[in-house]
Amino acid sequence: MAKLILQKPKGFYDSFYRKPGDKENTHYCPGCGHGIIHKLIAEAIEDFGIGDRTIMVSPVGCSVFVYYYFNTGNIQVAHGRAPAVATGIKRANPNSIVISYQGDGDLAAIGGNNILQAANRGEHITVFFVNNAIYGMTGGQLAPTTLPGMKTSTTPYGRDIQNEGPPMKVVELLSSLDGPTYLERTAVMSNASIAKTRKAIRKALQCQIDGLGFSMVEMLSACNSGWKVDPKEQYKWMEEMMLPTFPLGVVKDVREEREGWFRETRTMTDEAIKQELDLTMPEPTIFPSELKKGSYHNPSIKLAGFGGQGILSAGAMLANAGMEQALETSWIPSYGPEMRGGTAYCFVNLSNKPIGSPTVTNPDVLMAFNRPSLEKFEAEVKPGGLLMYDSTIIDIEPTRKDIEVLPVPATQIAEDLGNTRMANTVMVGAYIAQTGIMAPAAIDQTLPLALKRKTMVDANKKALAAGVDYVMSR
Ligand SMILES: Cc1ncc(C[n+]2csc(CCOP(=O)(O)OP(=O)(O)O)c2C)c(N)n1
Ligand code: SF4
Ligand SMILES: [Mg+2]
The missing domain is CATH 3.40.920.10 (Pyruvate-ferredoxin oxidoreductase, PFOR, domain III)
Structure with a gap:
């Protein structure tokens, strides 16, 4: 009989020590796609042995607490700005593996231009885009990816494409740019689709490891709370509602045509920076108070x-x-x-x-x-x-x-x-x-x-x- 192994992948912290309260489980609703996607990424990080040079950029949205979970470098950024921050991290540390983890509100709405520009520049980052067709965290408002006719708290009569326009197809949109190297849409709803997502996540990370440029996987993901759908029905709902609008598969893959390259960084001494910027900095006067009593330095x-x-x-x-x-x-x-x-x-x-x-x-x-x-x-x-x-x-x-x-x-x-x-x-x-x-x-x-x-x-x-x-x- 197959043995069930209940153990966290090493890409996760053994115990989620940053999380208040329960340190074993994630904060996501039961059935939420984020948890499954986290696990697939954590397993890939472990298998690739890249944990010590990976930096996860957490968005704003239900996955705002990505940094509770991943045993990597972590940074939490302003809404929609993950690709810009990821760009900075990667350019300053070309050997790092930088993951921008984003929801659809974060990536396609408030951060729409951020992702467009990062993809167009062909930044050497990997974006994991969790498309659940709604703003989950804030209670179920319309997202750019909300489906036609779908009821949300801001479209109580359903998305009307004459009013709100049709859903935004992000990977297709980005595929019109020359910058990206690898773009795929997958779903997280059945064993087969999860296995495909697992593969796509690994391809995207490998793309970055090999210096081949911008990679992104858009993952259709369940948000039963936001959709107000019984978790037992959520995968049926995804199949009927999401798949007709968001076809699965590779949308762009030019990895074979591209040659890997890594940006060189220039290291400068403090003195050289000051000279270049023409800065005359005052020498630090450290803790100059006459009131000084004890050893309370660098608090x-x-x-x-x-x-x-x-x-x-x-x-x-x-x-x-x-x-x-x-x-x-x-x-x-x-x-x-x-x-x-x-x-x-x-x-x-x-x-x-x-x-x-x-x-x-x-x-x-x-x-x-x-x-x-x-x-x-x-x-x-x-x-x-x-x-x-x-x-x-x-x-x-x-x-x-x-x-x-x-x-x-x-x-x-x-x-x-x-x-x-x-x-x-x-x-x-x-x-x-x-x-x-x-x-x-x-x-x-x-x-x-x-x-x-x-x-x-x-x-x-x-x-x-x-x-x-x-x-x-x-
Ligand atoms: C600058 C700013 N604007 C708005 C918000 C409110 N807000 C928080 S999360 C969110 C949407 C998140 O939706 P999504 O990215 O789809 O993530 P999900 O929760 O669905 O995973 C919004 C609008 C905010 N926190 N900061
Ligand atoms: S509200 Fe939706 S996206 Fe957020 S944790 Fe719950 S199921 Fe997941
Ligand atoms: Mg969402």
Whole structure:
């Protein structure tokens, strides 16, 4: 009897450690085509032995979390921009294998011109295009690939081709360009079609490995949630609804006619770049504060709270001042799906060395502005790190013993100054005083950049000073 092997391919992480909650299963709806397609790609990455040089570019759409799953380099990009980012990665690292993974809303609607231009340039990237004929993630709106007569939340009477035009046939469209090398449309709906998709995925990747140019597989894929179809009926639905509009098969394959080539990169020293750009950069003055107390160098900082508490502005205060001090800095707001629940996060890095990744998973410093953030992120702080929290509004205490904990009654201090909304600035003041990472003057100078309301600059300078005073007088 055949043995069933329940094991993840090595192209996946053994455990999806980035994913909140369940680390074993994907976040997709049962029956969703994305999960099957992920597995086929992960298996190919393992079999080709390219995991250590593959970079997956995740789109916006249900597959926004591609980076939860693939044990490769990962980057998540703005809606529709995956081919542009993939182009940059590939050109800077010609030996890498760059995969742009995109849905039909992402690729054919908002990113329509991006894919057209990348294909036309014949970029040496591989695009896996998941066509489920709908915007799955946002609740089932019309996509360029939605089928005639198909009901969506934005076409409740069905797609009317006199109104919305006929479905866009992307591989056929791209085949009219000279750029692409290999274009195929497959489906993910039966064992035979999955086997063909598996083969096409491998052909497309091989095309890139051999330096032959742009390759793309369009995969028809089920979205029973978006279609409002019983999962048991989804493959019948695909056969009846999708196949007449989207014929399967190879649409263009000129691999035999093309010769492989790899772009050369030019490596330049920092000095040469400065000379070429005629830049006279100030030498970094590293952590020049007179308030310097401890060893808090090169921190990765997570700021977390509710939307409206000025989390992003607090991060911007630190990042702007860091730039002013000629430090390497990064600032990334993060309010993705949590936006609906009103949570806002911000990641900041300040460093005297180049910053590898701007995301902050395990921060050196956590600034928690509300109780859910403290509860959620306390465990993530690096041992020996610093946890600051607004003790006016957080009514619990952190439990970790291996980190430094600094309660700051930021909201109370801000209220005493006449405006509780400046609690964020008080916290920044407390932070720079506690760590000595930069002088208050550095933040003062750049405050107008971080604040939306310029009339609030003077008041915020006072709030900053009050935060500093709070720490210095402890
Ligand atoms: C700039 C921008 N515009 C709109 C959105 C909202 N949005 C999120 S996902 C999505 C469509 C995704 O559809 P698709 O690419 O087909 O992916 P699927 O979920 O179907 O796999 C849209 C419009 C956004 N996140 N960003
Ligand atoms: S909404 Fe559709 S595309 Fe998104 S996970 Fe569910 S089935 Fe998949
Ligand atoms: Mg879609």
